[in-house]
Amino acid sequence: MQALAQRARIARGESGESRWEVATRPPAPRLRPYIRDYSGYTEETPGPLRRVEFPMPQIVVIIELGPPVRVFDAGSDRRHSLYPGGFVAGIDDTFTVTEHDGFQRGLQVNLTPIGARLFFGVPMAELTGRVLSARDLLPRKYARLAERLEELPTWDERFDLIERALGERVDEARHELGVVPWALRRIEELGGAVDMRALARELGYSQKHVIGLFRENVGVPPKLLARLVRFDRLIKHLKAGASGTWAELAQRFGYYDQAHLARDVKQFTGTTPTKARATLIDLAGMSP
Known part of the structure; x- marks a missing residue:
């Protein structure tokens, strides 16, 4: 005990x-x-x-x-x-x-x-x-x-x-989840760097059908989920205190360029990447 x-x-x-x-x-x-x-x-x-x-x-x-x-x-x-x-x-x-x-x-x-x-x-x-x-x-x-x-x-x-x-x-539970668990694992494994047309082909469905499956069982389309997965990886990296310029981080986490990273960070946090990083440093102090 x-x-x-x-x-x-x-x-x-x-x-x-x-x-x-x-x-x-x-x-x-x-x-x-x-x-x-x-x-x-x-x-x-x-x-x-x-x-x-x-x-x-x-x-x-x-x-x-x-x-x-x-x-x-x-x-x-x-x-x-x-x-x-x-x-x-x-x-x-x-x-x-x-x-x-x-x-x-x-x-x-x-x-x-x-x-x-x-x-x-x-x-x-x-x-x-x-x-x-x-x-x-x-x-x-x-x-x-x-x-x-x-x-x-x-x-x-x-x-x-x-x-x-x-x-x-x-x-x-008796819900039929179909191919969604596999698709979620695929998006996670690739860190969000997934081509949605290719994903639909792998699943054997049209993009429209895949979006419908995701709305039912995930809540958002696969493209938005992939963006959040990529953002999640970036946030965990920053919260751990890791270094790197924004250009380096953009390349590492699959953004087109630094401007692409900044746009996603602005949408998801309401602030600039630099201010978001400072917020994460403060929060990291409460992590065990």
Whole structure:
């Protein structure tokens, strides 16, 4: 039992009056096609804290174990929504702004598109570009998931419950995914550097049919997903503190040129590559 208690990796830190804790653990091997990663977190700051969340090729599930954070409407710094118990954010092509009043605590589960399709049982197009209440979207059996997680004393026990819930839904799911899982793996393997006509030929379908399959089971067309996969690789590289000029990074991650990279970064982050990099350096300080 002692070994189980140590499975989660927990990092703690503080800066001035701010304190944080982040717990992480790799998903069980059989669930890795469905969960990209998950983490538990607690953060205390001396006052309100606002963050810009960049889009990624994943569906984000936030289970709130503390006061709900504010999620701002796209393009607004005033209009926002609260989601007691948590929320689900579908794949998007732009950034999201969130804010808390000085304390937040919860779990973040980043699902693959296939994982979200099987877990929620709805077409992924219904989530695209939207933030929805987790209580409204979770299967009825897990309507009290936030309360059940809050009652558990350790992060490991919470992660175990998340894995049981997802595993049960995957086992029960009867959705026909067809060629989509293979196509997703192909896009990931190539880092987003995929010719869409060639991908359609490999799949044996027209581009129109492939786009329809992706909207149903992923939420966005394959071309946008490929852009997000490429952007995700770039962001992880920068967050790790890696160096390189923007021209070098553009070549490394499959952009046509530096201007192409800058356009994608501007769309996905709302700012310049240099400012986005500074934001990632700050966030990296909270990574275990």
